[in-house]
Amino acid sequence: xxxxxxxxxxxxxxxxxxxxxxxxxxxxxxxxxxxxxxxxxxxxxxxxxxxxxxxxxxxxxxxxxxxxxxxxxxxxxxxxxxxxxxxxxxxxxxxxxxxxxxxxxxxxxxxxxxxxxxxxxxxxxxxxxxxxxxxxxxxxxxxxxxxxxxxxxxxxxxxxxxxxxxxxxxxxxxxxxxxxxxxxxxxxxxxxxxxxxxxxxxxxxxxxxxxxxxxxxxxxxxxxxxxxxxxxxxxxxxxxxxxxxxxxxxxxxxxxxxxxxxxxxxxxxxxxxxxxxxxxxxxxxxxxxxxxxxxxxxxxxxxxxxxxxxxxxxxxxxxxxxxxxxxxxxxxxxxxxxxxxxxxxxxxxxxxxxxxxxxxxxxxxxxxxxxxxxxxxxxxxxxxxxxxxxxxxxxxxxxxxxxxxxxxxxxxxxxxxxxxxxxxxxxxxxxxxxxxxxxxxxxxxxxxxxxxxxxxxxxxxxxxxxxxxxxxxxxxxxxxxxxxxxxxxxxxxxxxxxxxxxxxxxxxxxxxxxxxxxxxxxxxxxxxxxxxxxxx
Amino acid sequence: xxxxxxxxxxxxxxxxxxxxxxxxxxxxxxxxxxxxxxxxxxxxxxxxxxxxxxxxxxxxxxxxxxxxxxxxxxxxxxxxxxxxxxxxxxxxxxxxxxxxxxxxxxxxxxxxxxxxxxxxxxxxxxxxxxxxxxxxxxxxxxxxxxxxxxxxxxxxxxxxxxxxxxxxxxxxxxxxxxxxxxxxxxxxxxxxxxxxxxxxxxxxxxxxxxxxxxxxxxxxxxxxxxxxxxxxxxxxxxxxxxxxxxxxxxxxxxxxxxxxxxxxxxxxxxxxxxxxxxxxxxxxxxxxxxxxxxxxxxxxxxxxxxxxxxxxxxxxx
Numbered sequence: 087x088x089x090x091x092x093x094x095x096x097x098x099x100x101x102x103x104x105x106x107x108x109x110x111x112x113x114x115x116x117x118x119x120x121x122x123x124x125x126x127x128x129x130x131x132x133x134x135x136x137x138x139x140x141x142x143x144x145x146x147x148x149x150x151x152x153x154x155x156x157x158x159x160x161x162x163x164x165x166x167x168x169x170x171x172x173x174x175x176x177x178x179x180x181x182x183x184x185x186x187x188x189x190x191x192x193x194x195x196x197x198x199x200x201x202x203x204x205x206x207x208x209x210x211x212x213x214x215x216x217x218x219x220x221x222x223x224x225x226x227x228x229x230x231x232x233x234x235x236x237x238x239x240x241x242x243x244x245x246x247x248x249x250x251x252x253x254x255x256x257x258x259x260x261x262x263x264x265x266x267x268x269x270x271x272x273x274x275x276x277x278x279x280x281x282x283x284x285x286x287x288x289x290x291x292x293x294x295x296x297x298x299x300x301x302x303x304x305x306x307x308x309x310x311x312x313x314x315x316x317x318x319x320x321x322x323x324x325x326x327x328x329x330x331x332x333x334x335x336x337x338x339x340x341x342x343x344x345x346x347x348x349x350x351x352x353x354x355x356x357x358x359x360x361x362x363x364x365x366x367x368x369x370x371x372x373x374x375x376x377x378x379x380x381x382x383x384x385x386x387x388x389x390x391x392x393x394x395x396x397x398x399x400x401x402x403x404x405x406x407x408x409x410x411x412x413x414x415x416x417x418x419x420x421x422x423x424x425x426x427x428x429x430x431x432x433x434x435x436x437x438x439x440x441x442x443x444x445x446x447x448x449x450x451x452x453x454x455x456x457x458x459x460x461x462x463x464x465x466x467x468x469x470x471x472x473x474x475x476x477x478x479x480x481x482x483x484x485x486x487x488x489x490x491x492x493x494x495x496x497x498x499x500x501x502x503x504x505x506x507x508x509x510x511x512x513x514x515x516x517x518x519x520x521x522x523x524x525x526x527x528x529x530x531x532x533x534x535x536x537x538x539x540x541x542x543x544x545x546x547x548x549x550x551x552x553x554x555x556x557x558x559x560x561x562x563x564x565x566x567x568x569x570x571x572x573x574x575x576x577x578x579x580x581x582x583x584x585x586x587x588x589x590x591x592x593x594x595x596x597x598x599x600x601x602x603x604x605x606x607x608x609x610x611x612x613x614x615x616x617x618x619x620x621x622x
Numbered sequence: 623x624x625x626x627x628x629x630x631x632x633x634x635x636x637x638x639x640x641x642x643x644x645x646x647x648x649x650x651x652x653x654x655x656x657x658x659x660x661x662x663x664x665x666x667x668x669x670x671x672x673x674x675x676x677x678x679x680x681x682x683x684x685x686x687x688x689x690x691x692x693x694x695x696x697x698x699x700x701x702x703x704x705x706x707x708x709x710x711x712x713x714x715x716x717x718x719x720x721x722x723x724x725x726x727x728x729x730x731x732x733x734x735x736x737x738x739x740x741x742x743x744x745x746x747x748x749x750x751x752x753x754x755x756x757x758x759x760x761x762x763x764x765x766x767x768x769x770x771x772x773x774x775x776x777x778x779x780x781x782x783x784x785x786x787x788x789x790x791x792x793x794x795x796x797x798x799x800x801x802x803x804x805x806x807x808x809x810x811x812x813x814x815x816x817x818x819x820x821x822x823x824x825x826x827x828x829x830x831x832x833x834x835x836x837x838x839x840x841x842x843x844x845x846x847x848x849x850x851x852x853x854x855x856x857x858x859x860x861x862x863x864x865x866x867x868x869x870x871x872x873x874x875x876x877x878x879x880x881x882x883x884x885x886x887x888x889x890x891x892x893x894x895x896x897x898x899x900x901x902x903x904x905x906x907x908x909x910x911x912x913x914x915x916x917x918x919x920x921x922x923x924x925x926x927x928x929x930x931x932x933x934x935x936x937x938x939x
Contacts, residue, residue, distance in 0.1 A: 153888075158898035159716065159907070160708035243673055309719070310709055311898050312890050336888065342775060343790070343886045350782035350790035502901060506662050 144600060148620030149332040153344050154609070155358040157337025159311035164294035165285040166237055166244035171357055172337050174282045174612035176308070179316045179333065180220070181285035181299030184211065184230065185276050187523050187611070189604050193276035197225065197286055197300065206271040206558055213262040217323045219288050220298045220305075227258035232289040234266075246283040271558030274524045281523060282612065302328040302616040312336065316615065329600070329619035345593070348373055354598050354620075357608035359591040361419035367593050378590040378603035379423055381431050381521040381528070384474050386483070386583035387541045392465070392513045394544045394581035401542075401581050403454035408585045409446040409486050417478035418586060425584035428576040429519070429528045430569070436525045438570035441577050452490040466497045468515040472504035474588060476516035510541055517541050517582070521606050525569055529553050533576055542581025549575050597621045627931055634927050638920045642913070646698070649912040650691050653905050662903070681707050694909065703910040708902045713910045716895060721914075723794060724884075724891035727814075728876035730807050735815045735822065736869060742819070743826025743865075748853055750831060762820035774813045774886045781809060792887040810887050814880065818872045825868030826861075833857035863930035870926035877918040 156170035165177050185193040185201070195201075199212040217225035236242050237250035244250065255267040268275065278284070288298050297305030300323065303316035313336035318328055338344040338356075345363045347353045349370055359367065359375065367375050386404065388394070394401050410424045423431060426444060430437050455461050469480035480496045487494045499508055508515055522528050531537055534553055535545040549572055556568040576582075592608050594601050600618045604611035610618075661677040678684045682693075697704055703713035742762075746755040782790035792806050833839060834857050842856045881893040892911060899907035 158708075158902055159706060159711075159895065159904065160898075160902045162709065240673065240676065243677060247673075310711075311895065312719075338791070338885075338888050340885050343778070343888065346775070346778045346783055347790045347888070350778070350786065352782070352789050352791045503656075 144329050144619045145621060146329050146619070147331055148329075149334070150330060150354040150598065150618075150620060151334045151336075151352065152355045152609075153336060153338040153347055153353040154356070155337065155339055155341075155344060157311060157339070161308075161310035161314075162294065163297045163305065163308060165283050165287065166242050166246070168282060169245070171608055171612060172335060174607070175335060175609050175615065176297070176305075176314055176316070177282055177285050177299075178301065178613045179303040179615045180297035180301040180305050181287065182217075182301050183280050183282070183285050184213075185280035186613070187277060187280040187606060189602065191277070191523055191605065193280045193523075196280075197230075198276075198279075201276045203275075206273040206275075206560060207268045209266040209268070209275055210259075211264045211266065213264065214323065215262055217300050218321055219300055220296075220319065221288070223288065225286070225300050226261040226289075227264045228261075228289040229286055230264045231256050231258050232291075233284070233286045236287075237283070244283065246281070249278060249281075270554070272526075273557065273560060274526050277523045278527070303333060306332075324616075328616045330615065333615050348593055348595070351595070354595040355592065355601075355609070355614070355618075356594075357592045359593050361421045361589075361591065364419070364421070364591060364593075372596055373593050374596050376592045376594065376601060376603040377421060378605050379431070379433070380588055380590045380605050380607075381429070381434065382519055382590075383425055383429070383584045383587050384476050384479065384516055384518050385541070386479070386585070387510065387515050387517050388513070388581040388583070389510070389542045390513045392460075392581075393542050394579055397458050397460075398579070399454045399458035400460055401583075403451040403458060403490070403492070404483075405444050405583050406447045406451035406454065407486050407490055407492070408444075408483055408583055410444075410585045412446075412486075413479050413482050413585045416482060417475045418588065421589040421591060423587045423589075425587050426577060427580070427582065427584050428573040429532065429584065430525055430573055431587045434525070436566050436569040436573075438573040440570070441574055444577075446486065448486065448490045451487075451492075455490055455492050461491050462493065464493045464495055465514060466512075467494045468497045468499055468508055468512040470499045470501050470504045470508065470516070472501035473509075473516040473518035476518070479585065480516070510539070523606065526553070526557055529569075529572060533572075533580060544576075544580040544582075546575055546579060630931050631928055634924055634931075638924055641920060642916060645916045646695060646909075646913060647691075649909050649916075650694060651687070653908050653912070654687060656900075656903060694906070698910075698913065704906040706899075706904050706907050708904045713906050716907060717892065717910060717914065720890060720892045720895045723889065724877065724880070724893070726794070727807070727810060727880070727889065727891060728873065730811050731814045731818065731876055732873055734811055735818045735872075738815070739819045739822035739869075740826055740865075742823040744830055744853060744858070746823070747827045747830035747834060748849060750834075755827075758823070762824055765816045765820040766824075768816075769882075770813055770817060771882045771886060773816055774809070774883060777809045777812060778886070790887075792889040794890075810883050810889060813883050814876065818875075821872050822865075822868055826865050829861040829864040829868070830857055832864075833861045836860075859933065860935075862933045866929040866933070867926040870922040870929075874919040874922035877915055 152175070154171040154175060157172040161172055161176075162168060163176060163180060165181060168174055168177050182197050184196060184198040186196045188194050197214055197217060199214055202210040202212075211230070213225070213227060213230065219225060234250065234253060234256045237244040237246050238253070240247070252269045252272060253266050254269050255265070257265050259265055266275070272278075286300065287294070291298065295308060297308060302319055302322050302324070304319050305314065306317045307313065307315040313334060316333045316335070318331050322328065338347055341360055341363070344356045345359065345367060348356045349367070349372070351372065364375050367373050386408070388401050388404060391397060392400050405427055414420060414422055414424055424443070425431070426441060428438075428441070432439075467480050467484065469476040471477060477496075477498055484494045484496050494514075509517055519532065522531070530553065532539050532541060533544065533549065534540065535547070535550050552568045552572050556565050556572070559565040559568065590603060590605070590608050592601075592603060597620055598618050599621050601614060602610060602617070604613070661674050661681060661683055675684070682690065694704065701714070703717070705712050706716060742758055746758050749755050778790050781788040788805055788808050792810050794806055830853065834853070839852060839857050842852050847856065877892070880891065881897055883889065884891045884893045885897065892914070896908060896911035898904075899911060
């Protein structure tokens with residue numbers, strides 16, 4: 087239930103699976119030299135977008151029902167407060183962002199026509215001129231300024247307040263141009279503004295229950311915790327889109343009920359399919375399961391007395407004792423990829439391929455455990471269903487630790503309240519990190535010495551220096567080198583073990599066309615509504 | 623109705639109110655023992671001490687517990703249950719949007735389960751020890767023992783996934799005609815009935831058998847009453863007290879205890895509302911739901927008590 091955790095997406099959207107990194111590299115190189123991020127508008131004509139291109143012929147019309155795993159009376163249409171798959175999906179139906187992250191995690195222009203900068207600190211954003219809000223008002227720079235400033239206002243209690251803080255000055259220059267000055271250089275601004283919380287709302291909005299945005303669907307019904315019905319926006323600025331007439335969205339938190347609803351044909355799309363249910367679903371001729379390799383992971387957290395600062399040998403031993411292939415095959419049924427104790431997955435354009443893969447080695451582990459002085463002691467390890475697969479992982483780690491003479495006691499705690507009462511509080515426990523759009527966000531949020539979510543309490547001055555330097559670095563080669571060094575530091579010294587990267591599993595009716603899994607999250611990173619169609 | 627009966631009934635109602643007050647105390651203080659509060663849940667991991675304090679002050683969570691209790695109790699007494707902490711919607715509005723659904727489901731289940739249970743109970747009492755009685759007994763025990771989520775899931779697998787006759791979800795807003803209503807309600811009602819019918823039938827059987835072995839029934843038999851007349855005219859009126867009691871207790875469960883059925887069939891009832899409230903630490907909503915369930919339960923028990931008092935011939939005169 088990754089999305090149920092009340093974390094904000096920015097903080098969250100992680101790193102990338104840049105399978106087609108070349109295109110992004112080119113784009114970014116272009117940005118650095120000419121100061122233009124992406125050409126934009128040409129990518130946005132229906133069906134021709136790089137990210138969502140499809141070989142089949144799209145069809146207009148039809149209605150679908152969609153069941154997500156999260157949803158409650160706290161459902162909201164306010165992008166600043168959204169949490170979980172239902173909120174994100176609804177918000178992408180009703181609003182647009184300045185940019186959007188495609189499947190290679192390259193920011194593509196959406197409501198913005200271009201992002202220009204010379205120094206990665208002063209940005210000029212040109213806006214589209216042909217966009218209308220659902221209530222008929224034209225979209226202008228005032229809406230952008232209002233939206234972005236809202237996140238900085240403490241009264242909004244925005245989920246991305248800490249990220250928005252770096253935009254020290256946001257001002258409108260004419261109706262279709264916005265200037266942003268950052269506190270420090272950050273070449274990732276276009277990617278950051280592509281995150282769901284930065285979707286653009288109308289200037290002066292106080293009541294968000296109407297979903298008045300510029301998005302592909304109009305909000306006709308929204309009952310928090312019950313359902314929402316979105317109907318096609320006939321005046322949508324992307325001509326021809328969306329294909330569907332309406333989308334009804336509700337939540338079925340119960341795992342098997344959600345799968346059964348899809349099998350019975352009551353819904354056409356579900357997210358967060360448990361690997362154990364995939365076999366059943368694959369056997370049905372009516373449905374299709376979609377996987378995306380993500381940069382999200384469930385990690386073993388070692389901190390305090392067992393952490394990297396006080397007992398680095400214990401940390402090293404634990405990294406050797408994880409049988410990663412076994413964890414992947416048993417706990418995740420083979421869906422996912424083996425990790426190497428650092429948060430950038432293979433295939434990412436900043437992945438450091440020279441780092442040796444840590445493998446299961448009970449002898450080396452035993453050597454380090456002996457040095458750590460913890461052999462023969464009983465150590466509690468806290469796991470919970472709140473962190474995906476952590477219970478199974480804990481049991482497997484417990485078994486392998488026995489072979490090195492380490493006595494781990496798995497302590498299973500309820501999912502309810504796990505994030506506030508156990509996460510980053512237990513000396514040995516599990517975390518669950520959702521994918522984030524940039525490597526910088528990943529490092530900043532989870533590994534910088536003073537990060538609020540520095541899970542293992544790891545402090546490294548060199549890492550912090552590299553982080554700031556890389557953020558303002560406009561030479562991609564140098565940047566990659568710095569990120570590579572940072573990965574090595576995390577891999578060798580930090581107190582987290584990342585045995586595997588998880589896979590995002592959705593399932594849909596075979597009648598649903600145009601569905602392309604996205605590495606940032608289920609439901610095509612919550613943006614499916616605009617791109618899918620129903621086969622007759 | 624005479625004075626004794628009146629006194630007994632007033633007594634019961636008084637006790638009911640006292641119980642309700644004690645429950646309000648328990649509900650209020652126990653829910654506040656849940657780890658974390660609405661401010662923490664709302665802000666999630668993005669919470670800092672500053673934002674937490676600000677939000678707590680806004681939600682009134684910074685006041686002492688007993689002050690909040692009296693505010694809340696005062697509100698409840700005048701029918702104001704406050705507003706939801708997570709979305710600012712009045713609690714009553716949230717509850718009213720869900721309560722009719724729950725009551726509708728309860729009504730359907732009652733309509734089906736009570737007559738069936740009475741029939742099974744009476745017939746198996748009349749033919750005590752026969753094959754019918756024994757088989758029904760075994761079936762009833764089985765039905766009571768199998769957990770609802772299993773019955774519900776198996777029913778969905780058979781009727782919705784394999785056969786495709788019924789919908790796996792119970793979305794009542796889509797049901798316009800009577801036929802559609804039947805389709806929507808068939809599986810939830812079936813699931814709930816299989817538990818309730820068994821309980822009620824067993825209790826009915828026990829109560830009727832108890833009466834059938836008494837001397838006045840023997841007298842009726844001796845004066846030549848037919849078995850049906852003997853049961854319906856002589857034994858049943860005297861067994862009505864315990865039967866009503868059993869029915870009331872079973873049905874009171876329909877108000878709050880259908881969480882599993884509601885969540886499996888995605889039925890927008892009040893039980894899932896409370897489940898949501900617990901996970902988002904929306905205390906006013908949890909408390910209002912708990913009080914509502916308790917109130918419903920007390921009303922059913924009161925009805926059972928009163929029907930027992932009224933049906934007691936010694937008190938009737």
